[in-house]
Amino acid sequence: MDPLYLVLRHLTSPVVAITTAAEGRRNGMIANSAQRASLVPSVPRVSVYISKINFSHDLIYRSGLFGMHLLRSDQWDLIWQLGLQSAREVPDKFEGLQVRMGITGCPLLVDVLAALECRVVNAMDTGASTLFLGDVVSVEKGQEGAVMTSEHFRAHMPPDKRAIYETRLAAAQGKLEDMAHDINPARGWPGAQAMP
Ligand SMILES: Cc1cc2nc3c(=O)[nH]c(=O)nc-3n(C[C@H](O)[C@H](O)[C@H](O)COP(=O)(O)O)c2cc1C
Numbered sequence: 001m002d003p004l005y006l007v008l009r010h011l012t013s014p015v016v017a018i019t020t021a022a023e024g025r026r027n028g029m030i031a032n033s034a035q036r037a038s039l040v041p042s043v044p045r046v047s048v049y050i051s052k053i054n055f056s057h058d059l060i061y062r063s064g065l066f067g068m069h070l071l072r073s074d075q076w077d078l079i080w081q082l083g084l085q086s087a088r089e090v091p092d093k094f095e096g097l098q099v100r101m102g103i104t105g106c107p108l109l110v111d112v113l114a115a116l117e118c119r120v121v122n123a124m125d126t127g128a129s130t131l132f133l134g135d136v137v138s139v140e141k142g143q144e145g146a147v148m149t150s151e152h153f154r155a156h157m158p159p160d161k162r163a164i165y166e167t168r169l170a171a172a173q174g175k176l177e178d179m180a181h182d183i184n185p186a187r188g189w190p191g192a193q194a195m196p
Pocket of ligand 1: 015027028029030031032033034049050051052053054055056057079082083084085086087088093129153165
């Protein structure tokens with residue numbers, strides 16, 4: 001793997017599950033680019049980079065809603081279900097998962113360490129992805145446990161899943177390479193329902 005990419009891996013976040021819904025379609029995916037995005041406790045905010053080629057991307061852009069979930073360090077199956085397949089390949093990625101509706105109408109996962117319900121307040125085009133900034137509008141804590149960090153994920157991923165993960169990552173990186181150069185600074189956050 002590219003040596004610089006390996007250094008940059010130290011800057012990845014815990015492994016979180018992102019959920020969203022728009023126009024009758026709900027979905028979830030996995031991300032390791034989540035950040036606390038506000039230092040002000042009374043204005044809680046988070047951010048996350050979502051690749052433009054992910055099905056979830058356009059759902060978040062349309063609805064302006066996403067759920068961000070901290071996972072326990074044993075929640076491997078959830079990561080495979082949401083992170084190693086796309087909604088373009090399966091009809092309902094939530095099949096078998098307990099899902100509840102948040103106050104905004106965003107679907108949220110029940111069996112997690114913590115669920116943050118977020119409303120997008122700004123977005124930045126990064127070429128290959130969009131950085132969504134969200135106000136946290138509700139928080140619910142679930143069963144206690146250790147957090148699924150990226151370090152834990154990479155160290156303990158079983159070999160068969162590692163092979164799938166690395167193949168899918170390389171394929172996504174190939175598709176995103178040209179897009180990554182093409183940043184449109186004017187493409188900010190027009191508000192929910194407005195696809196660029
Ligand atoms: C550990 C891990 C971390 C990931 N991090 C991100 C990320 O930060 N941003 C992103 O857009 N995709 C990320 N992905 C990839 C998406 O979860 C994956 O492409 C998913 O299949 C997208 O689903 P969708 O097309 O149904 O939206 C990650 C996947 C895994 C397994």
